[in-house]
Amino acid sequence: MSKTLLEIKNLTTSFRIGEEYYAAVDDVSLNLQENEVLAIVGESGSGKSATAFSLMGLHNRAKIEGEILFKGRDIANLPASKMNKIRGNEISMIFQDPLTALNPLMEIGKQIGEVLLLHKKDMSKQERRDYSIQLLERVGLPRPERVVDQFPHELSGGMRQRVIIAIAIANKPELLIADEPTTALDVTIQAQILDLMRELKDDLNSGVILITHDLGVVAEMADRVAVMYAGQIVEIADVESLFVNPQHPYTRSLLSSVPATDFAQDRLHVIQGIVPSLKNLPREGCRFKERIPWIEDTAHEEDPQLHEISENHYVRCTCYQHFYFPEESKEEQANGVTES
């Protein structure tokens, strides 16, 4: 039925600070099927964007190890000349900030035309223009024949993001990487853009990697979710299991720090400490350990691995079995377990 589009095996992306390399993405393995939305969630510094940029080959001077198999072909460390044939064609990206991703000095039509010029060499100028108008219409922009001659500053944020999406889908990519596609937008616009992305994904039957820190967006869009912390995947599951039955302490902490939609809750959970910087990442043992100091050391694994706790639900380290929130006493936790 659905086939595997992308397989990432043991991806490690390291950046040089001073004399040494530090891994921002550390041994990440993922796969993505056609027409599937995989969300990668985490805070700033968790390595989620670094993962996406590695897939697109957009890192300058980073050391990339491991394999990135796109339709069976390894595209990690591909030379720029070969990568350019794939980028914007079979794999394309939607960026966070539509204002900086567009060239302010170029008409919208020309910016869309650029990707066509690169990948569809037989198109004439007029054809490119007509196709650009079609694309703008496809992403729901009113009066596309006018927008095509406008400059980015003449459009609103939501319209610009639609233009970015039009550019991204110009060559009907099989893999779409969306890096915080709605973070810069208002909620009503966000809802529209998410609807649009869902629709396009079904049309093109493409796989989507959605990078975001907004758990609401994840709950709305994703089929599967990978939670990243300090460069590693700490939990990966289908969207329902992850939200209904989260296991890893980091996932649980994140979920309980979001203001919920009911009125009952009056205190939000706060994760102790701060996200460690790349240089100070704990490289040994459970990386989340220092942020849950009330959990005994023995609860953690020495070299934490991903464990499959139910079908396709993986959790790193054993500390999830012993985790409780400091707000609730240990006994309550124990009772809760026996009840359920």
Add this chain to the structure above:
Amino acid sequence: MALLKVDDLKIHFPIRGGILNRKIDEVRAVDGVSFEVKEGQTYGLVGESGSGKTTTGKAIMGLNSITDGDIYFEDAHLNAKKGKKVDVRKDVQMIFQDPYSSLNPRKRVLDIVAEPFRNYEKMSKSEEKEKVKDLLERVGISKDSLFKYPHEFSGGQRQRIGVARAIALNPKLIIADEPVSALDVSVQAQVLNFLQDIQKDLNLTLLFIAHDLGVIKHMCDRIGIMYQGRLVEEGQKEDIFNNPQHIYTKRLVAAIPDVDPRRREEHQRFRAQVKEEYQQSFYDYFDENGMAHELRSISDTHKVALPERG
């Protein structure tokens, strides 16, 4: 008793052009906004970008010139044209959105936090230092940080330094303009909890400006929804979220992502339904220029901008 009263506030910005740079048009950023904030209350102003919520906040701070309307703070008329101008800047303080640009990178924490009382109170160097230490302790920043610079702190810590500066003069009202929208969720939780604590401890009144309805729902007692410079609905938190009346409010509430993936389809259907209603009945809720009508009370606490009947 209302601590802050905004009455028919209008702020129009001129658009200049032509050879003599004359005023050729104006932007009506805020166009007739009235609301009251009671002491100890948290009032949330919500709206999308361009709705005029920040402009309103800035006008209360005296950072924008007011075209028309009045602002009263504890019965003092803030924008009186005649007579003495009341200086309430000690009592009204602001917390800004971006903790990275709202702290001067070349000043030490001591100088940043001490700046308000250097302006308003005469203190010796040692008194000043003690006071700053107190304030830092209150916001949970280590006392050794006095001589550090902003870049040495994380986003959440910086936002707390911003709060320390805002509470330095024991203000009565704090205007928080999108105080958490630049922060990660876990840090956001930290700052929100902390704002609630500080509010309780110091009996502060908060005017909370944000676009994130989840945050607003968590923090506020009373909420005003702004659209294109006017309020379209105002009420207690429960009124707005459980019984939204205006189509724009409904649309905003429907647009909040649901964090339960099991309700995804149901939520999408609901949203599509609201969207359709919005398109069909837009002119039932807005006048021919697309502007909101005047607010009318529909219960003791709940006001909606609906057209006159008949």
